[in-house]
Amino acid sequence: xxxxxxxxxxxxxxxxxxxxxxxxxxxxxxxxxxxxxxxxxxxxxxxxxxxxxxxxxxxxxxxxxxxxxxxxxxxxxxxxxxxxx
Amino acid sequence: xxxxxxxxxxxxxxxxxxxxxxxxxxxxxxxxxxxxxxxxxxxxxxxxxxxxxxxxxxxxxxxxxxxxxxxxxxxxxxxxxxxxxxxxxxxxxxxxxxxxxxxxxxxxxxxxxxxxxxxxxxxxxxxxxxxxxxxxxxxxxxxxxxxxxxxxxxxxxxxxxxxxxxxxxxxxxxxxxxxxxxxxxxxxxxxxxxxxxxxxxxxxxxxxxxxxxxxxxxxxxxxxxxxxxxxxxxxxxxxxxxxxxxxxxxxxxxxxxxxxxxxxxxxxxxxxxxxxxxxxxxxxxxxxxxxxxxxxxxxxxxxxxxxxxxxxxxxxxxxxxxxxxxxxxxxxxxxxxxxxxxxxxxxxxxxxxxxxxxxxxxxxxxxxxxxxxxxxxxxxxxxxxxxxxxxxxxxxxxxxxxxxxxxxxxxxxxxxxxxxxxxxxxxxxxxxxxxxxxxxxxxxxxxxxxxxxxxxxxxxxxxxxxxxxxxxxxxxxxxxxxxxxxxxxxxxxxxxxxxxxxxxxxxxxxxxxxxxxxxxxxxxxxxxxxxxxxxxxxxxxxxxxxxxxxxxxxxxxxxxxxxxxxxxxxxxxxxxxxxxxxxxxxxxxxxxxxxxxxxxxxxxxxxxxxxxxxxxxxxxxxxxxxxxxxxxxxxxxxxxxxxxxxxxxxxxxxxxxxxxxxxxxxxxxxxxxxxxxxxxxxxxxxxxxxxxxx
Numbered sequence: 001x002x003x004x005x006x007x008x009x010x011x012x013x014x015x016x017x018x019x020x021x022x023x024x025x026x027x028x029x030x031x032x033x034x035x036x037x038x039x040x041x042x043x044x045x046x047x048x049x050x051x052x053x054x055x056x057x058x059x060x061x062x063x064x065x066x067x068x069x070x071x072x073x074x075x076x077x078x079x080x081x082x083x084x085x
Numbered sequence: 086x087x088x089x090x091x092x093x094x095x096x097x098x099x100x101x102x103x104x105x106x107x108x109x110x111x112x113x114x115x116x117x118x119x120x121x122x123x124x125x126x127x128x129x130x131x132x133x134x135x136x137x138x139x140x141x142x143x144x145x146x147x148x149x150x151x152x153x154x155x156x157x158x159x160x161x162x163x164x165x166x167x168x169x170x171x172x173x174x175x176x177x178x179x180x181x182x183x184x185x186x187x188x189x190x191x192x193x194x195x196x197x198x199x200x201x202x203x204x205x206x207x208x209x210x211x212x213x214x215x216x217x218x219x220x221x222x223x224x225x226x227x228x229x230x231x232x233x234x235x236x237x238x239x240x241x242x243x244x245x246x247x248x249x250x251x252x253x254x255x256x257x258x259x260x261x262x263x264x265x266x267x268x269x270x271x272x273x274x275x276x277x278x279x280x281x282x283x284x285x286x287x288x289x290x291x292x293x294x295x296x297x298x299x300x301x302x303x304x305x306x307x308x309x310x311x312x313x314x315x316x317x318x319x320x321x322x323x324x325x326x327x328x329x330x331x332x333x334x335x336x337x338x339x340x341x342x343x344x345x346x347x348x349x350x351x352x353x354x355x356x357x358x359x360x361x362x363x364x365x366x367x368x369x370x371x372x373x374x375x376x377x378x379x380x381x382x383x384x385x386x387x388x389x390x391x392x393x394x395x396x397x398x399x400x401x402x403x404x405x406x407x408x409x410x411x412x413x414x415x416x417x418x419x420x421x422x423x424x425x426x427x428x429x430x431x432x433x434x435x436x437x438x439x440x441x442x443x444x445x446x447x448x449x450x451x452x453x454x455x456x457x458x459x460x461x462x463x464x465x466x467x468x469x470x471x472x473x474x475x476x477x478x479x480x481x482x483x484x485x486x487x488x489x490x491x492x493x494x495x496x497x498x499x500x501x502x503x504x505x506x507x508x509x510x511x512x513x514x515x516x517x518x519x520x521x522x523x524x525x526x527x528x529x530x531x532x533x534x535x536x537x538x539x540x541x542x543x544x545x546x547x548x549x550x551x552x553x554x555x556x557x558x559x560x561x562x563x564x565x566x567x568x569x570x571x572x573x574x575x576x577x578x579x580x581x582x583x584x585x586x587x588x589x590x591x592x593x594x595x596x597x598x599x600x601x602x603x604x605x606x607x608x609x610x611x612x613x614x615x616x617x618x619x620x621x622x623x624x625x626x627x628x629x630x631x632x633x634x635x636x637x638x639x640x641x642x643x644x645x646x647x648x649x650x651x652x653x654x655x656x657x658x659x660x661x662x663x664x665x666x667x668x669x670x671x672x673x674x675x676x677x678x679x680x681x682x683x684x685x686x687x688x689x690x691x692x693x694x695x696x697x698x699x700x701x702x703x704x705x706x707x708x709x710x711x712x713x714x715x716x717x718x719x720x721x722x723x724x725x726x727x728x729x730x731x732x733x734x735x736x737x738x739x740x741x742x743x744x745x746x747x748x749x750x751x752x753x754x755x756x757x758x759x760x761x762x763x764x765x766x767x768x769x770x771x772x773x774x775x776x777x778x779x
Binding site for chain 1: 762
């Protein structure tokens with residue numbers, strides 16, 4: 001919940017990223033807890049996948065942010081609106 | 086006689102060689118030699134054929150060289166007929182006589198031409214002999230042709246060669262015009278001829294002369310009682326052809342203009358051979374014509390009128406060749422008069438004698454023109470007897486012959502015609518007799534003005550200095566001179582012919598046997614049939630002799646009158662011309678026939694052509710332009726429709742999409758958090774939906 005609010009409220013794109021990590025890790029904790037509860041290994045396997053995807057996502061996302069910063073000299077999400085109609 | 090097809094072929098080969106190779110490579114001598122030798126060979130063959138024909142029992146021989154039109158079914162009056170035309174040549178007395186005339190006189194004129202044409206450039210000489218040989222080729226095809234179509238080939242061919250030779254000096258506008266005139270006027274006649282040929286096939290189902298004559302002999306003679314039937318129609322059409330080719334009223338106008346060609350051409354084509362083709366054709370179809378007495382009447386009248394008209398014009402012409410041209414027209418009129426009164430043999434006889442003395446006269450005039458450095462006006466001549474004696478004597482023989490003084494050839498043939506005309510109708514005889522007097526007068530006017538009296542031409546010392554060596558002949562003119570031997574030799578031979586040719590037809594009244602008439606008889610009748618046109622009434626020998634004496638008297642009168650006016654008292658003629666200035670002017674202008682034709686036929690054609698042009702421009706072009714304009718208008722309309730309706734619809738759709746998109750476009754803020762919020766909101770909605778509604 002904290003992560004979701006972070007994504008919606010914060011203006012700094014890096015903080016938004018960190019919020020997304022929070023969401024993903026919250027999901028991971030949920031998955032592990034439930035796999036322990038249900039005695040099912042599939043949840044833990046899934047968590048490993050999620051961590052791998054999150055790492056890749058962070059790498060690509062941070063790459064985009066760096067490229068963007070070089071162009072616009074800002075990481076403020078409100079000023080990034082070139083995809084607007 | 087199997088070789089008669091070779092006779093036309095020989096000059097044809099000569100023409101081919103001279104035309105294809107000669108114009109490029111041959112010297113003047115080679116070109117002349119080839120042309121003369123082919124003609125000599127053809128003449129020898131003709132003589133051989135003639136002798137063989139004399140020995141044959143049935144004097145008819147036909148040889149088929151090749152098929153031309155294979156048998157094809159074609160409709161005739163008698164149902165379906167088979168139309169077949171072979172390349173067939175036939176020899177009978179009439180064609181053998183023509184053969185001798187054409188090859189013999191053609192040969193002499195070829196020799197003469199070698200001398201005459203010597204001043205022309207080398208290529209021109211070869212071209213000239215090519216045309217001349219080609220003419221002989223077609224003329225012999227015309228003569229020997231065994232059916233109408235083969236004859237028509239020759240008929241058209243000689244017309245073509247006539248055109249080519251009249252326009253030989255094609256750079257001279259008057260010569261080119263004269264050539265065109267001859268060709269176009271001939272075309273009118275050819276139209277009649279070909280119509281006649283169509284009618285013949287349609288009626289008889291064949292085009293062979295013999296078969297046609299045989300079929301025609303079984304048909305009734307179309308007198309007034311029976312009326313103007315199909316045979317009369319055929320004969321009339323054929324006669325139109327003969328009028329065109331043989332220069333009769335009203336189509337004679339081309340012949341005097343044809344004198345623009347070289348003089349040997351005038352002698353060969355426009356005096357001796359081609360112009361007699363019409364007479365020959367009528368004689369060849371004698372059986373057909375005797376079955377159409379009304380057409381015969383027309384022929385006789387046309388012939389007599391032509392003879393008279395042309396003779397009157399000839400009285401006042403001053404161009405030496407034009408006098409002879411009108412004389413030719415007049416003599417051809419005589420021949421038609423003869424055929425018209427049924428005296429085919431007399432016509433053919435006169436054709437032969439005329440060929441001799443008219444060729445002689447033309448060649449003589451050519452010699453004079455040659456000696457006078459291309460001067461043709463008789464007023465510039467006079468006293469030439471001193472300078473060119475051979476020409477003078479030979480031409481005088483020709484003039485005496487044409488005037489009809491016994492025992493020269495013209496007397497016998499012309500008198501035969503006069504006699505037969507007298508049997509037929511006295512008014513026509515009157516016209517013919519007056520014409521005979523005029524003929525004698527104008528011929529001796531020509532002789533007197535040219536050869537006798539004082540010299541009136543330009544002085545040659547001055548002329549020689551003025552022209553120097555740079556004139557168009559490359560040599561100075563040293564006054565009138567006799568022509569080279571190559572030119573005088575044919576003159577002498579022809580004058581011998583002009584003297585003696587008449588003895589083939591000495592009439593019975595003078596103790597002769599009229600050999601030529603008996604010889605030609607088979608050509609004018611059908612084999613086995615009785616003599617069709619047996620004369621019902623003969624005049625007594627005394628009356629015949631009286632007529633002869635009268636015609637001789639008339640001729641002598643004409644000669645003496647000419648002598649008095651042009652030699653004894655040269656001013657008499659001018660006085661005469663002044664006192665009859667009106668008629669004189671009319672005659673000098675040739676009855677204004679050319680002007681009348683120009684104003685009516687030529688102008689009419691031009692005007693109607695112009696009218697048609699206007700129609701073309703206004704109506705046809707208008708229609709075309711209208712179509713174009715309509716297309717333009719329609720396309721403009723469709724363009725408007727396209728632009729406003731079709732494009733409008735498309736633009737409307739696009740505009741609608743654009744307008745509609747304004748509403749939705751607001752959603753695209755470009756702010757990620759908005760989108761994230763929207764999707765989160767969606768998740769809430771769906772979860773709420775899932776939990777509470779379902």
